[in-house]
Amino acid sequence: MNVVLRVSEARFVRDGCELVAPFSIALGAGERATIIQPNDKAAKIAARIAAAIVKPTCGSVVVGDFEARVQPAQAKRLVGFVAACGFAGGTRNLEREVRFRADVWDLDAATLRRNAEIVCAALEPLATTAYARAVALALAPDVAAIVLEQPPPGIADVLVSLRPRAALLSTCTALPALDGPAFSSPVRETVR
Amino acid sequence: MNGTRATLAIARRDLRPSSLIAIGARILLGVLLASYDLEVVAPILVYAYCILAATAAGLEIRVRDLTYFTAPLYGRQLARAHALTATCVAVAAPLTIVCVAFVRHAAWPWPNVVATFASASVVALVALSGTLRQGAAAAGYAALSLAAGGFIVMLAQSGLPTYSWFALAALLGFLALRAFGETLARYDPLD
Numbered sequence: 426m427n428v429v430l431r432v433s434e435a436r437f438v439r440d441g442c443e444l445v446a447p448f449s450i451a452l453g454a455g456e457r458a459t460i461i462q463p464n465d466k467a468a469k470i471a472a473r474i475a476a477a478i479v480k481p482t483c484g485s486v487v488v489g490d491f492e493a494r495v496q497p498a499q500a501k502r503l504v505g506f507v508a509a510c511g512f513a514g515g516t517r518n519l520e521r522e523v524r525f526r527a528d529v530w531d532l533d534a535a536t537l538r539r540n541a542e543i544v545c546a547a548l549e550p551l552a553t554t555a556y557a558r559a560v561a562l563a564l565a566p567d568v569a570a571i572v573l574e575q576p577p578p579g580i581a582d583v584l585v586s587l588r589p590r591a592a593l594l595s596t597c598t599a600l601p602a603l604d605g606p607a608f609s610s611p612v613r614e615t616v617r
Numbered sequence: 618m619n620g621t622r623a624t625l626a627i628a629r630r631d632l633r634p635s636s637l638i639a640i641g642a643r644i645l646l647g648v649l650l651a652s653y654d655l656e657v658v659a660p661i662l663v664y665a666y667c668i669l670a671a672t673a674a675g676l677e678i679r680v681r682d683l684t685y686f687t688a689p690l691y692g693r694q695l696a697r698a699h700a701l702t703a704t705c706v707a708v709a710a711p712l713t714i715v716c717v718a719f720v721r722h723a724a725w726p727w728p729n730v731v732a733t734f735a736s737a738s739v740v741a742l743v744a745l746s747g748t749l750r751q752g753a754a755a756a757g758y759a760a761l762s763l764a765a766g767g768f769i770v771m772l773a774q775s776g777l778p779t780y781s782w783f784a785l786a787a788l789l790g791f792l793a794l795r796a797f798g799e800t801l802a803r804y805d806p807l808d
Contacts, residue, residue: 439807470807478686479805497802502689522684528626529688563687 428487429454429592430504430570435474435484445470447484450594452570457581457593465575468596469509472574475594476506489569502530505563505591509575511555512562519558523565530566537565547587551579564588623690627698628705631678636702639677640709643670647713654723663714664733668766671707671737672759675744678703683806692802699801700742700794707741708734732773735786740766742793749800765789 430452437445445467450458460475462468473479477486477493477500486493488500514522523541527534541561548557556577563571564587571584573595581593646666655663678699685695711733718725725733740762747758769789772782 466807473806476687478683479807480803498689498691498694501687504687506687508683525626525630525684526688529623529690531622 427453429456429489430475430572430594431485431487432475433485433487435471435481435486437470437474437479438482445474445481449484450475452592452594454569454590454592455585457585457595460594460596462596462598465598468575468598472506472572472594472596475596476504476572477501478506502566503569505566505568505571507556507559507563507571507573507576510559511553512558513555514558519562522562526562526565532566540565544587547583548580551583552577556580560584570594620694623688623694624698624701627685627688627695628702630682631699631702632706633679636677636706639673640706643706643710644713646670647710648717651714651717651721654721660729664736664767664770667711667714667733667737668740668763668770670710671740671766672744672762674706674709675703675741675762676747676755676759677706678745678748680745680748680801681804681806681808686804686806692800692804693798695801696745696794696798699745700797703741703745704738707737711737728773728779731779731783732770735783735790736766736769736773739769739786739790739793742790742797745797746793746800749797749804765793 428451430450432448432450434447434449435445436443436447445462448460448471450460452458460468460471462471470479474481474486477488477497480494486500488503491500491503493500512519512522519541520538523538524534526532527537530537541558541564544561544564545557548560551557552560560573560580564584568588568591570592571588571594573580573584573593575597576595581595584591584593650663650666680695680699688695711730715725715730715733743762743765744759747755747762750758769782769786772785773779
């Protein structure tokens, strides 16, 4: 199976302090995994490294055929990233945000709006409106990999049904089995 | 990828309601300054106001929004889009003053007009790099932008040929935009 998202020995150091210890993961289409980190900040940074938003101090991130450091724009196009804080805007702001994404991603706004509505409706019972909207925005373009920053429990199962071909990576700070499962089905865990 | 579509979308997003209020305030103050013929009586005050307004225009752009960093764009593309907004907002004040002066039959000499617009644009571009820094570094960029604007105006007033200080302004603007693009490309949004 072709690897969609590969993180190799990615480590993040800031001001001489190691915030994220080296971690590696490779996910093919339809696969999913959780990266467990010791604290919230490390979980946040690890998710952003995997989503090609933060550059690791050493190591590499490859999304599809694109190395995130060399071709960040192409790599980011293939990743849907959902921040833990969700989308803190009302319906009008969501509509504006969908139009913004349609322009920046160079896609059809009506298609994006329809995709976002489907995702919002599917997530309504499971997540807060803010989180559902953030997921809807991330999944509105056709992405090959989804990266969730500390998602609420049960979200991943819905996303798998919505985007069965996408690789799904999430980060958390505790073992899912011990503290409310991020995934209710078996997952590959990367424990440091 | 349609670069123009993305650039305009980012520029539109940069113009939040608070930015529009700030632009309105600058225009209003510009009208007041021009109404009292301050550009004739005390041009230094008008230049200082334009440079200060341009610095604020560069610093108030919210470039750290996470959405910008998740977008499939290179740092230079993001930088161009933010720079478009910053320079447009920065020239609001001088444009108002020049227009009001023109309407009141007291048109500025064209080198003064060019110097004001050039310095406002350069100041905004230099100040943009301050948006990605904090504390002393951000204050340093604000001071640098004020100094760059003051230097261009000073050269223009010193009687040097227009092409010489205009070329310097263009070079400074290019270097500032380039530096901002590099900073954006290297920036890691951790918050």
